[in-house]
Amino acid sequence: xxxxxYIALFFIFGGLFFLxxxxxxxxxxxxxxxxxxxxxxxxxxxTGMMLIGIxxxxxxxxxxxxxxxxxxxxxxxxxxxxxxxxxxxxxxxxPMVEGSFVINDYVASQHRRRRQQLEALAEKEGxxxx
Amino acid sequence: MLSTILNWVVVGLFFISLLxxxxxxxxxxxxxxxxxxxxxTTNVVITILIFSYLDNSYYYIDVAFVFVLGxxxxxxxxxxxxxxxxxx
Numbered sequence: 300x301x302x303x304x305y306i307a308l309f310f311i312f313g314g315l316f317f318l319x320x321x322x323x324x325x326x327x328x329x330x331x332x333x334x335x336x337x338x339x340x341x342x343x344x345x346t347g348m349m350l351i352g353i354x355x356x357x358x359x360x361x362x363x364x365x366x367x368x369x370x371x372x373x374x375x376x377x378x379x380x381x382x383x384x385x386x387x388x389x390x391x392x393x394p395m396v397e398g399s400f401v402i403n404d405y406v407a408s409q410h411r412r413r414r415q416q417l418e419a420l421a422e423k424e425g426x427x428x429x
Numbered sequence: 430m431l432s433t434i435l436n437w438v439v440v441g442l443f444f445i446s447l448l449x450x451x452x453x454x455x456x457x458x459x460x461x462x463x464x465x466x467x468x469x470t471t472n473v474v475i476t477i478l479i480f481s482y483l484d485n486s487y488y489y490i491d492v493a494f495v496f497v498l499g500x501x502x503x504x505x506x507x508x509x510x511x512x513x514x515x516x517x
Contacts, residue, residue: 322468349475
């Protein structure tokens, strides 16, 4: 094995370490939001380091460009998907863990606002809607 | 030597996917399963790339590219279905 292959193996094992830490956070943390906090960073970093390692191993400029395109796609797609999952969970009213500082009251506040709008509408129409 | 180490890296990726499958089996909500599916897609892409290096057949890089796009579109469709109730 040459020195270049040792450098590539360093990057590959670094990527494997970060992927393992991310999935450890996935199975250990108590909440959906904290699980995404673990995965959204570790997944992107591990994939990027692994792609750099395979790029060094292959060494051809044509295939390395394709690998760079895959790395760019993953680094763009992964934060977008994480943001969308967080927004969907917040809008569906997924509860946070017991004892956290923030509570998710999106659905309750929507119901409260709708009830207030209905009361205002009934007042304006002179109580005929009841 | 190098091919043996890369084969053990693939075994490690399989182990990581197994842990993610455990979370997808146990997860309380649908979105935990979506997150687990996302990391399994990433592991499959890296496995395809390592096998394309071990087999010296670089056409599989295009397959990995299409796999990334397919996983993105699938996750997007599931999230839109959960938020709005319909896809189209």
